[in-house]
Amino acid sequence: MAQMKFMCDAERCIDCNGCVTACKNANDVEWGIQRRRVVTLNDGEPTEVSISVACMHCDDAPCMAVCPTDCFYKTDDGIVLHDKDLCIGCGYCLYACPFGAPQFPKQNAFGERGKMDKCTFCAGGPADSKEEEYEKYGANRIAEGKLPLCAEMCSTKALLAGDAQTVADIFRQRVVQRGHEDGAWSEVNRQGPDTAAARMDNLAYDATRQG
Amino acid sequence: MSLFRHVCIVLLMTLLTLGVGSQAVAQSADPGREISTSVGAADADTWRQVRSGEVDANYRDSRHDSNYNLINAAGQTWREIRNHWVTPFGLIAIGAMIVMIALFYVIFGRKNLDERPTGRKLFRWSALERTLHWSVASLFIILALSGLNILYGKYVFRSLFGDAVWGAMISASKVSHNYLGPLFGILLLIILAKFFKHNLPKKHDLAWFKKGGGLVGKGHPDAGFANAGEKVWYWLLATAGVAVIISGLVLNFPNFDQSRDTMMWANVIHAVAALGLTAVALGHIYIGTIGTEGSLEGMKTGYVDEVWAKEHHNLWYEEVKDQAVDAEQLDTPAAGEDERPAPSQPG
Ligand code: HEM
Ligand code: SF4
Ligand code: SF4
Numbered sequence A: 001m002a003q004m005k006f007m008c009d010a011e012r013c014i015d016c017n018g019c020v021t022a023c024k025n026a027n028d029v030e031w032g033i034q035r036r037r038v039v040t041l042n043d044g045e046p047t048e049v050s051i052s053v054a055c056m057h058c059d060d061a062p063c064m065a066v067c068p069t070d071c072f073y074k075t076d077d078g079i080v081l082h083d084k085d086l087c088i089g090c091g092y093c094l095y096a097c098p099f100g101a102p103q104f105p106k107q108n109a110f111g112e113r114g115k116m117d118k119c120t121f122c123a124g125g126p127a128d129s130k131e132e133e134y135e136k137y138g139a140n141r142i143a144e145g146k147l148p149l150c151a152e153m154c155s156t157k158a159l160l161a162g163d164a165q166t167v168a169d170i171f172r173q174r175v176v177q178r179g180h181e182d183g184a185w186s187e188v189n190r191q192g193p194d195t196a197a198a199r200m201d202n203l204a205y206d207a208t209r210q211g
Numbered sequence B: 001m002s003l004f005r006h007v008c009i010v011l012l013m014t015l016l017t018l019g020v021g022s023q024a025v026a027q028s029a030d031p032g033r034e035i036s037t038s039v040g041a042a043d044a045d046t047w048r049q050v051r052s053g054e055v056d057a058n059y060r061d062s063r064h065d066s067n068y069n070l071i072n073a074a075g076q077t078w079r080e081i082r083n084h085w086v087t088p089f090g091l092i093a094i095g096a097m098i099v100m101i102a103l104f105y106v107i108f109g110r111k112n113l114d115e116r117p118t119g120r121k122l123f124r125w126s127a128l129e130r131t132l133h134w135s136v137a138s139l140f141i142i143l144a145l146s147g148l149n150i151l152y153g154k155y156v157f158r159s160l161f162g163d164a165v166w167g168a169m170i171s172a173s174k175v176s177h178n179y180l181g182p183l184f185g186i187l188l189l190i191i192l193a194k195f196f197k198h199n200l201p202k203k204h205d206l207a208w209f210k211k212g213g214g215l216v217g218k219g220h221p222d223a224g225f226a227n228a229g230e231k232v233w234y235w236l237l238a239t240a241g242v243a244v245i246i247s248g249l250v251l252n253f254p255n256f257d258q259s260r261d262t263m264m265w266a267n268v269i270h271a272v273a274a275l276g277l278t279a280v281a282l283g284h285i286y287i288g289t290i291g292t293e294g295s296l297e298g299m300k301t302g303y304v305d306e307v308w309a310k311e312h313h314n315l316w317y318e319e320v321k322d323q324a325v326d327a328e329q330l331d332t333p334a335a336g337e338d339e340r341p342a343p344s345q346p347g
Helices: A018-026 A062-066 A092-096 A130-138 A148-154 A162-178 B004-024 B025-030 B031-037 B044-052 B074-107 B127-161 B163-194 B204-210 B228-252 B260-291 B295-303 B307-312 B314-323 B327-331
Strands: A004-008 A036-039 A048-052 A072-074 A080-082 A159-163 B118-125 B304-305
Touching: A004 A048, A018 A036, A036 B044, A062 A072, A062 A080, A062 A092, A062 B074, A072 B004, A092 B074, A092 B260, A148 A159, A148 B295, A159 A162, A162 B163, A162 B260, B044 B074, B074 B314, B118 B314, B118 B327, B127 B163, B127 B260, B163 B228, B204 B228, B228 B260, B228 B295, B260 B295, B295 B304, B295 B307, B307 B314
Parallel strands: none
Antiparallel strands: A004 A159, A036 A048, A072 A080, B118 B304
């Protein structure tokens, strides 16, 4: 069984926002909602780095854990989807998600937010007909045997989508190709003197780790 | 050297040569190449900054409402507080209260009046006060039930009733909670202001606590218009209740663009205070209904029996005892519901 994941190779992302546009186009999402975004750190500086983010389809998904209606579910492919018929727009998933993936069409008094919307990995969502599914959740490319459009459209192939194992293999290959000695799994010379190598990107750095 | 070790070494060497062969590209690659092509120092420091939530002038986000960090793990703390602490302990608090009340009722039973009611009545609650009380009480119950459904409903009703019914239940809960909440807030503040004077702490309240409100030792401890127990409930509402209102309003009006962190903390304060109040409210409801003879009558009709007043609120009784009227007189509407006879009861 596949475990679908996104992965954005920050070495390659050129902040073109093609993924954002592709997503908008594929899913015809409501005005004001943008399921994918590109974040640039240190813009304009030599250390500039960009990364495209949407829902990460977490294994232990925080949105799923806090939703009062229990409207999230995980497909057999590890894709986190939600049922808009059950969603009450309480915003709890938005609080819980580390990536700012859940969004709302509005933000009005009395907690009127409308139905939550987020990236579906182009896998649609629960609905009675194809039309209804498209209306509510956008494209279901997975059902057609295709991968998310954002990744398919990525011009530099920075954004990868697919089975975690395959994605990881591609990334590992790239890293090795780039000349990193051991597939980027080690801290590069971090304890040593402050050389260029010491400052080099630790590609496998686990950002969730304390520190 | 044994044959076994020989074989091992040969195998190992074969493996090594094979490995080196297939990884030739990687091994011979110039480590400088990665440095020359890599994004600058997107190293641990960068990620540490991302984690800290700091957003500097050189941070860009292509989303129009760009108030998110790249990664914001604050929600994890909230998730843990809410799911691992608030959820179970709220249930424990409310469950323990129910068990305690049930045990109390089984062991001590209903608190009946020592003497027989005389049928002579004292005016205690005006129509306005009673209306306020029952409005606040009904709203409290609706808010407590809808709030509990928001917190616990999914563990029970979804599997019980199926998605269609559950969907209707939870959205009704949310809508009623969010629209009635502010109304409850306004009415609670009014009732707090109205009952303020009755609930100022007095010296005799200490003695009341020492005697456990009459449970310990013989006889009834001194009490004015409100006894010390009622004052505790008042001040709980004036503190935790106000916290529930304020935090509820913070949650209820996302249109003011308050941050995610503010809302998460508001949610924790709201849930803790509301669950605490719900537990204590059960005690209040018990005492006011089946727990004590004659109490409910006061809030229903506005009048209490003079014996009830003498036993439960002796100091107040001393002030107003000469204003007692016969029960029959009260049945005639002319007996003027709203005119509280000469407000001579400041205590
Ligand atoms: C004393 C009566 C009240 C009780 C017992 C109560 C209880 C609760 C509970 C248990 C929750 C769920 C917390 C969670 O899921 O983590 C909740 C959520 C909430 N409460 Fe209250 N609450 C009360 C009054 C209020 C008031 C006065 C307001 C507004 C002024 C309010 C507004 C909210 C809001 C906005 C939420 C978030 C859920 C949503 O947006 O649908 N509550 N309440
Ligand atoms: S919405 Fe957020 S928390 Fe939920 S699966 Fe996606 S990334 Fe994870
Ligand atoms: S906004 Fe909707 S999906 Fe998100 S937690 Fe609330 S009910 Fe669940």
